[in-house]
Amino acid sequence: MAHIKPTESELEILQILWEKGEASVREVxxxxxxxxxxxxTTTLKMMQIMHEKGLVNRDSSARTHIYSANVSRESTQQxxxxxxxxxVxxxxxxxxxxxxxxxxTASAEEIAEIKKYLDNLEK
Known part of the structure; x- marks a missing residue:
């Protein structure tokens, strides 16, 4: 499957679904x-489009449709x-x-973590 490029608004919805695991349109x-x-209605339409694009799964078995992310946070970030x-x-x-x-913008702890990561890359 060719990687789908989510829009900024779609990413906001994906962030919610990644955090919650699954949610109804109302919860999102x-x-x-x-x-x-x-x-x-805008949220509903966006989630319907995301379903058509393959970004989210939709469980239609209950009266309230439940959505979950169909793409992983890690692969999308990468x-x-x-x-x-x-x-850029x-x-x-x-x-x-x-x-x-x-x-x-990096804290001292983050800089230390980055240094450790770089040291591991050099080994």
């Missing part, structure tokens, strides 16, 4: 409206990161890392 919508102005490195950083993972760390 209640979480979405905490951070953005979106109507219930695919999006690969695209970003290729398109001209194929250089080092440029991505230097840019991210240059913004001083």
């Amino acid at each position: 919508h209640e979480i979405l409206v905490k951070n953005k102005d979106v109507g219930y 695919h999006l990161l690969d695209r970003m490195i290729a398109n 950083f001209n194929g250089s993972a080092a440029r991505l890392v230097m840019h991210a760390l240059g913004n001083n």
